[in-house]
Every structure is written in structure tokens, then in C-alpha cells.
Amino acid sequence: MTELGAGNALLMLGARERGTARLEEAVAAYRAALKEYTRERAPLQWAAVQNNLGAALKELGEREGGTALLEEAVSTYHVALKERTRERVPLDWAMTQNNLGAALKELGKRESGTARLEEAVTASRAALEENSRERVPLHWAATQDNLGDALAALGERESGTARLEKAVATYRAALEERPRDRVPLEWAMTQMGLGRALCKIGERVSGTARLDEAGAAFRDALEELTQEASPYWHDIAQQSFAECLALLEQRRSSKQKSYIHRLARGINSIFGRRR
Numbered sequence: 457m458t459e460l461g462a463g464n465a466l467l468m469l470g471a472r473e474r475g476t477a478r479l480e481e482a483v484a485a486y487r488a489a490l491k492e493y494t495r496e497r498a499p500l501q502w503a504a505v506q507n508n509l510g511a512a513l514k515e516l517g518e519r520e521g522g523t524a525l526l527e528e529a530v531s532t533y534h535v536a537l538k539e540r541t542r543e544r545v546p547l548d549w550a551m552t553q554n555n556l557g558a559a560l561k562e563l564g565k566r567e568s569g570t571a572r573l574e575e576a577v578t579a580s581r582a583a584l585e586e587n588s589r590e591r592v593p594l595h596w597a598a599t600q601d602n603l604g605d606a607l608a609a610l611g612e613r614e615s616g617t618a619r620l621e622k623a624v625a626t627y628r629a630a631l632e633e634r635p636r637d638r639v640p641l642e643w644a645m646t647q648m649g650l651g652r653a654l655c656k657i658g659e660r661v662s663g664t665a666r667l668d669e670a671g672a673a674f675r676d677a678l679e680e681l682t683q684e685a686s687p688y689w690h691d692i693a694q695q696s697f698a699e700c701l702a703l704l705e706q707r708r709s710s711k712q713k714s715y716i717h718r719l720a721r722g723i724n725s726i727f728g729r730r731r
Contacts, residue, residue, distance in 0.1 A: 584603070612656055636680070648692070651697070
């Protein structure tokens, strides 16, 4: 197996695992592959390796504290785009733009401002100009999923629910081309993103409808994101589900207490009139 092939296999496995050993091996394999696929000798292959190296760095950066690895992932994607131009290889350009958006989103979540998150939205929307639903439906859905993540992250920073509602609509659009029977893990990842956005909306609006929808989305996600299939994402989905359930129970308990309080006041009013 070539260094590039080894890196791809290690990245796929490492993205699902809790630890970072496979991802670190993937980074090492891609760096070794860059010695073979030089920019002067094979510019498009070099750019492809840079793109995959960025993906491995982004996955590592998600699991580790700080922003250094995520910054490196962003820089690596920008390097890849020097050869992966839209005019030359439009679909490859769109893939790297989408990946860049995902890395910017993760970076933006760790920073206080929203500039990186806005850049993430811009990158995903640029990718959609080439990753059309008619042309590449699965890539379109993946890009919609990333766009939903960026919109949801922005929505969490704002007081209203407008961006979060946009995120929900974007996730649901992605699910139209990410059916469970075709791409079960990708379907589950989008369900998890949908659940998070719905839960955040449910936290900000009255009632329990949105929280109930969020719970259903998390349950669906966990049917595919099992300990065996994807332990890293299983843990994240479980934690998000638990937080949503706690909020739902709190809301129901508060509603019940409010009902009992109103009932008690009504009873006291009735008995008070009878005296």
C-alpha cells in the first residue's frame, strides 16, 4: 500500500475512534506521501494529499485542546487550493472548500468572535456552487451538513433563533440525500447535528415540542453511532442527548409545578368564596 493509501485508511479509522494514534499515523503517512507527490512533479496529486492532510489535522484538532492543529488544517487547505482551482478541477475545488469550511467552523467555536464562523458559512456556500444536488447529491448533502454546523454555531452565539432555524432547515435538506439505507453513518451525523440545533432552539422557546424533536433525532443518531461503529461520535451523541433530556425534564417539571400552583390558587379562590 502506498503512503497515500495508508493515510486514507488510517484517517477513516481514526475519525471514528476515541484516541488519536491512528490520526497521528495518518498525518505522518500524508507527510511522507508529499515527498513523493511534489508540487513541481505532480501538482494535482500534491494538492489531493494536502487536502487529506488537512482533514487529518482537523480531526486531530477536534480531539485536542487549543487551536494550533486547526490553524494548521486551515493553512493546509489554503495551500491545496493553490493547485485545486475552480477553473481547473471544480469538484475537487468544492471538496476542499467544504473541508475548509468544516475546519473554520471548529476553529470558530473555540474563539470568542464570529469571524471564523462567518468564513465557514462563506466557504460552504461557495462549495455549493459546484457541489450541486443534481450533479453530486452526496457531496451536496455533505456540504449542506457542514453549512448546518456553521449556522448552528453562529446561532448559539446569538440571542434569537433565526440562524438556528436556518441550521435545522439545512440539516433536513441534507437528510433528503443522506438516507439511512444508503449512508447510515453520515445520516446519523446529520441527525446528531439536527438534534443539537433543535435542543438549542428548545432551550430558548417555551414548551417542549422542539426538545421532543431533538430527543427523537438523538435517538435516531445513536442507533447507527454505536460503540462498535463509531465510539468517538457515540460518546458525543450520548452526551448531547443526556443534556437535552435533562433540559426536557427540567421544563416538564417546571410546567407541572406551574400547573399545580395555578390549581392550588384556583382551589383556594373557590374555598375562599364559600367562606
